[in-house]
Amino acid sequence: MKILFLTHSFNSLTQRLFVELRRDGHEISVEFDINDAVAEQAVGLFQPELIIAPFLKRKIPDSIWQNHRCLIVHPGIVGDRGPSSVDWAIMRGDQRWGVTCLQADAEMDAGDIWATAEFDMRDASKSSLYRNEVTEAALESVRQAISRIESGGEATPLDYEEATVQGQWHCLMQQSDRTIEWALHSTDEVLRRIRAADSVPGVVSDIGGRDYALFNGYQEHNLNLDRSAEPGSLIGHRDGAVCLATIDGALWVTHLRLATPAEGEHGFKLPATLQLAEALANAPESLKVPELALLPEAETDEDSWQEICYRESGHVGYLHFDFYNGAMGTEQCQRLQQAVIAAKQRDIRVLVLLGGSEFWSNGIHLNLIEAAESPADESWRNINAMNDLCRELIESPNQMILAAMQANAGAGGVFMALAADRVIARESVILNPHYRSMGNLYGSEYWTYLLPQRVGDQQAKQLMQNRLPVTATEAQEIGLIDQVISEDRETFVAQVMHQARMLAEGPDFSDLLAMRNKHRADDFSQKPLQAYRDEELKKMKLNFYGFDPSYHVARYHFVEKLPKARTPSWLACHRKL
Numbered sequence: 001m002k003i004l005f006l007t008h009s010f011n012s013l014t015q016r017l018f019v020e021l022r023r024d025g026h027e028i029s030v031e032f033d034i035n036d037a038v039a040e041q042a043v044g045l046f047q048p049e050l051i052i053a054p055f056l057k058r059k060i061p062d063s064i065w066q067n068h069r070c071l072i073v074h075p076g077i078v079g080d081r082g083p084s085s086v087d088w089a090i091m092r093g094d095q096r097w098g099v100t101c102l103q104a105d106a107e108m109d110a111g112d113i114w115a116t117a118e119f120d121m122r123d124a125s126k127s128s129l130y131r132n133e134v135t136e137a138a139l140e141s142v143r144q145a146i147s148r149i150e151s152g153g154e155a156t157p158l159d160y161e162e163a164t165v166q167g168q169w170h171c172l173m174q175q176s177d178r179t180i181e182w183a184l185h186s187t188d189e190v191l192r193r194i195r196a197a198d199s200v201p202g203v204v205s206d207i208g209g210r211d212y213a214l215f216n217g218y219q220e221h222n223l224n225l226d227r228s229a230e231p232g233s234l235i236g237h238r239d240g241a242v243c244l245a246t247i248d249g250a251l252w253v254t255h256l257r258l259a260t261p262a263e264g265e266h267g268f269k270l271p272a273t274l275q276l277a278e279a280l281a282n283a284p285e286s287l288k289v290p291e292l293a294l295l296p297e298a299e300t301d302e303d304s305w306q307e308i309c310y311r312e313s314g315h316v317g318y319l320h321f322d323f324y325n326g327a328m329g330t331e332q333c334q335r336l337q338q339a340v341i342a343a344k345q346r347d348i349r350v351l352v353l354l355g356g357s358e359f360w361s362n363g364i365h366l367n368l369i370e371a372a373e374s375p376a377d378e379s380w381r382n383i384n385a386m387n388d389l390c391r392e393l394i395e396s397p398n399q400m401i402l403a404a405m406q407a408n409a410g411a412g413g414v415f416m417a418l419a420a421d422r423v424i425a426r427e428s429v430i431l432n433p434h435y436r437s438m439g440n441l442y443g444s445e446y447w448t449y450l451l452p453q454r455v456g457d458q459q460a461k462q463l464m465q466n467r468l469p470v471t472a473t474e475a476q477e478i479g480l481i482d483q484v485i486s487e488d489r490e491t492f493v494a495q496v497m498h499q500a501r502m503l504a505e506g507p508d509f510s511d512l513l514a515m516r517n518k519h520r521a522d523d524f525s526q527k528p529l530q531a532y533r534d535e536e537l538k539k540m541k542l543n544f545y546g547f548d549p550s551y552h553v554a555r556y557h558f559v560e561k562l563p564k565a566r567t568p569s570w571l572a573c574h575r576k577l
Contacts, residue, residue: 001146004048005030006039006070007055009564010571012408013073013135014054015430015469020139023471026146030571032564036061042567043068046574050149052142053104065104071145074100074109075134078116079160079167081109086126086134087173090196097121097129099137101145103155112155115144125195125216128358131408136428178203182232187246191217194253199325202269204259207234207244208279211259215269216324218305220250236287237280239307239335240271252305254324266371268559271329274371307332308339315349315504316497326359326413329368330378333385340392344399349504349513352402352496353393353420357489360405360429361413363445366438370559375552376544383444383540386412387533390445393419394529397517400503404496405472405481406489411435415445417481418454421516424496425472427486433475437467437568439554442539449523449532455479467570 003026007014010030022028031042033056043051043064051070053060060070076085077098089097098118105111117137122129148155159165178193180203185193194217197203202213220243229235229245236243241254256275261267273280280287309320321336328336343351355361364382372378393401393416403420410432417423425431433451435443443464451460455478463470463480475481485492503509543551556562569575 001150002027002046002049003029003146004042004046004051004574006033006042006051006053006060006064007031008033008057009055011055012131012430013138015432016135016139016428017052017054017073017142019430019469019471019474021142021146023474024143027573029573030567031574032567033058034564034566036063039064042572042574050146054138054142059108060104062106069149070104071114071142072102072104072109072111073138073142074102075130075138076100076109077118077167078113079158079165080170081167082170082172084170084173086129087196088170089121090126090129090192091173091177093192095121097133099134099141101138101141102158110158112157114148114155115141117141117144125198127199131358132428175201175204180205180232182230183247185247187219187249187251190246191219191251199269202257205232207232207242207256208276212256212275213259213269214253214256216254218252218254220252220304225250234276234279234283234287237273237276238288240273241305242272242276254305268367268370268561270367270371274368308336310339310343312346312348313497314501315347316500317343317346317348317351318354318497318500319343319351320354320356321361322356323359323361326356326362326407326409327365327367328361328363328382328386328413329365330381330385332365333382333389337385337389337392340389344392344396349399349509350402350500351396351399352404352500353417354404354493354496355406357406359407359413360403360409361416362410363412363416363435366555367559370555375555379544379551380541383412383537386416386445387537390416390419391529391533394446394450394520398513400509400513400516402496402500402503404493405429406492408432411438411441412443412445412447415443415447415450418450419446422483423481424483424485424499425475425481426489426492427472427484429472430469431472431475431480432469433463433480434465434467436464437554438558439543439551440548441543441551441554442536444533444536444540446529446532446536448536449527449529451480453523467568 005014018028029046031039033039039061040063051068054073078100096118098116100113101115102113103111117140119133119137178197180190180193193203194214198215202215204211204213226235231245231247233245234242235245235250241252243250243252253272255269256272257269258265258267307322311318319339323332364386369375369378369382401420403417403423405417405425408430409417414431414433435441459478472484476484485495
């Protein structure tokens with residue numbers, strides 16, 4: 001079936017539907033919803049049999065839905081209508097939620113229903129639910145709807161008289177609906193409000209006399225913090241995050257955005273301590289909470305938030321790194337590299353990189369780069385720190401490295417995973433193994449060595465030029481990764497731990513390690529690893545400091561979330577005809 005995606009952006013949900021429906025055999029083209037005329041032109045050029053709207057911020061033009069079958073992917077149960085759907089569900093504490101695939105009509109979200117899928121609500125942020133449960137339910141309901149259409153079935157009219165219809169209309173959630181009353185709300189209630197607004201629009205609250213939008217909250221359970229502090233006040237900071245007092249405890253917030261930035265100030269999300277740098281500079285030293293020890297013999301507190309955490313079992317070390325939205329700034333790369341160095345000095349045979357539960361890695365930190373006094377200089381620092389980390393993984397003569405990808409990865413984050421000896425991913429993972437959509441960025445992280453080693457020169461060239469996402473299954477089929485595990489996150493981690501233990505305890509471990517070391521030595525005798533880095537960075541330097549500003553322009557548009565001016569040609573297949 002010829003299917004046109006009409007979407008506000010190529011977000012995680014749209015990407016998942018794109019790659020999965022293409023694997024199902026459908027012909028997919030994408031058009032960003034810029035204005036009515038552009039959308040009408042796309043329909044005229046592609047002549048789709050079906051239009052799907054996975055992520056829209058406005059109604060489909062009458063001229064389109066009145067003449068073509070258009071399906072809206074709505075993140076709500078049957079009968080739920082209006083914006084802020086998942087926000088309201090989290091705020092109410094709903095235990096079940098879902099996704100409904102309905103036909104576009106004159107009234108918003110009131111069209112006939114083609115399919116629906118429900119799921120249990122986790123105690124998680126809106127963005128986490130969206131990337132996981134909502135995406136899985138959306139894929140299920142879209143496939144059901146397509147099957148029903150292809151078999152000649154009919155949609156079911158929405159009827160609020162039906163007992164099974166539990167949803168209702170909800171207006172756009174305002175900041176007044178999200179307000180945190182620090183003197184009244186428990187930690188659980190504060191977290192619920194932060195989570196219902198993550199990653200857009202954030203919950204606005206006063207910190208130190210200024211309004212900020214708060215993002216990415218975590219409850220603090222056991223640290224010996226000041227429990228007598230005024231609720232909402234700053235009582236600690238660590239790894240870029242700040243700890244705030246509540247009436248019954250404390251919580252961490254990792255990122256802030258100025259609610260009303262003044263001229264010359266940045267209006268996008270940044271690590272909380274960077275936003276509060278001036279206030280923290282005058283704060284007592286006692287506010288700084290030390291990073292928890294990364295070595296297992298120290299008594300570490302599993303209920304206290306931190307970005308990097310190391311655990312050990314037998315001859316296997318497990319390194320977790322949970323960076324918000326997968327972005328890795330210069331200091332984060334350096335701290336992770338130091339954690340790898342410390343782990344490699346332990347008596348372990350296998351080091352497992354478990355990343356985070358929400359993202360594996362998306363490479364360099366574009367927001368921090370944009371906020372730097374010299375974005376070009378910070379880009380250079382950041383990519384070199386990423387390279388130092390990757391080299392630390394590649395040069396591990398005494399350990400085998402396993403990369404266990406629990407969640408999506410993009411750009412340099414994909415190639416950081418390839419620095420491992422074995423790469424395992426969950427079936428739901430989407431990979432974007434390319435850089436060029438960010439202003440024709442050339443990329444580094446030793447990809448010119450690592451990628452052809454796995455997929456060959458021709459496939460490597462196609463991946464880098466196509467600029468398209470691939471599923472974990474597709475990645476395994478072409479040799480980009482080694483294994484796919486189709487289980488939930490907990491079972492995935494358990495299976496990875498089992499494989500790591502079997503590898504470390506296996507009688508052939510020494511032979512496997514020696515074979516790997518010989519292979520690398522042979523490779524680098526022909527071309528040193530440093531030569532790959534030098535060649536990549538020579539081209540990256542032109543991206544950062546050269547006459548072509550494409551990278552800087554693309555980064556600015558990405559960070560500032562500016563509206564799309566056009567759909568790139570690698571997505572809009574109909575514009576190539």
